Amino acid sequence: MMITDTHTHLYSEAFDEDRDAVIQNAIDIGVERFFIPAIDSTYTTAMLQLEKAFPKNVFLMVGLHPTHVKENYKEELAHVEEMLQSRKFFAIGEIGIDLYWDKTFLKQQREAFKFQINLAKKYKLPIVIHCREAFDEIFEVLEEEKGTDLFGIFHCFTGTLEQAQKAISYNMKLGIGGVVTFKNGKIDTFLNQIHLKHIVMETDSPYLAPVPYRGKRNESGYITNVLEKLSVIYEKSIEEIAHVTTKNSKEVFGI
Numbered sequence: 001m002m003i004t005d006t007h008t009h010l011y012s013e014a015f016d017e018d019r020d021a022v023i024q025n026a027i028d029i030g031v032e033r034f035f036i037p038a039i040d041s042t043y044t045t046a047m048l049q050l051e052k053a054f055p056k057n058v059f060l061m062v063g064l065h066p067t068h069v070k071e072n073y074k075e076e077l078a079h080v081e082e083m084l085q086s087r088k089f090f091a092i093g094e095i096g097i098d099l100y101w102d103k104t105f106l107k108q109q110r111e112a113f114k115f116q117i118n119l120a121k122k123y124k125l126p127i128v129i130h131c132r133e134a135f136d137e138i139f140e141v142l143e144e145e146k147g148t149d150l151f152g153i154f155h156c157f158t159g160t161l162e163q164a165q166k167a168i169s170y171n172m173k174l175g176i177g178g179v180v181t182f183k184n185g186k187i188d189t190f191l192n193q194i195h196l197k198h199i200v201m202e203t204d205s206p207y208l209a210p211v212p213y214r215g216k217r218n219e220s221g222y223i224t225n226v227l228e229k230l231s232v233i234y235e236k237s238i239e240e241i242a243h244v245t246t247k248n249s250k251e252v253f254g255i
Contacts, residue, residue, distance in 0.1 A: 007202035093128025126152035178210035
């Protein structure tokens, strides 16, 4: 049984003490594929080192995270473009709009989001979207950019059924992680109305650990808790959930 974690920050400082063990533990239980989203240029070296250590399992994205869109965002976007010119990546991400922490740079976040979507189109890559308290703003940009060359994953989807259907209409898979196990997560109440072909699994580790680890450091190995919850929601075996969601991830990332 092959399991794919489509979104995990394994280069994070949270894993500095036991990174190799955390990754090996996940591999040992069947998590063979780790897709690694970028944040900004300060993490590039750590991401490349992670790939070098686990070349068969780690697949890198490149991008500028919306919460890291600051005064120097144009320099950061230039770095993204330089990296794309220098080597292969599997997605542009994570990118998007985040209005939870700070609305100061909304205009720049929007500009950076559109710029990176166009890079994804140029390089024929999927996008991986970060959205926090910004569904309307995200959908506005996606409406402007929609087309057969726009596709990817709506990472950490926490919206409504209607928002899920709208995201899917823009060729997005829904990234489902630990929130689906939360009592107040809500998405578990309607997810069975979304066909499994639209779903990929993720952890977003070290963040958003599933029950029973909620509030603690998340790990890619905890994706099995997400897998078990999806098995209940869809009334399918964990093997089938793992198989279909991995197949879906291959459709998005091309590998």
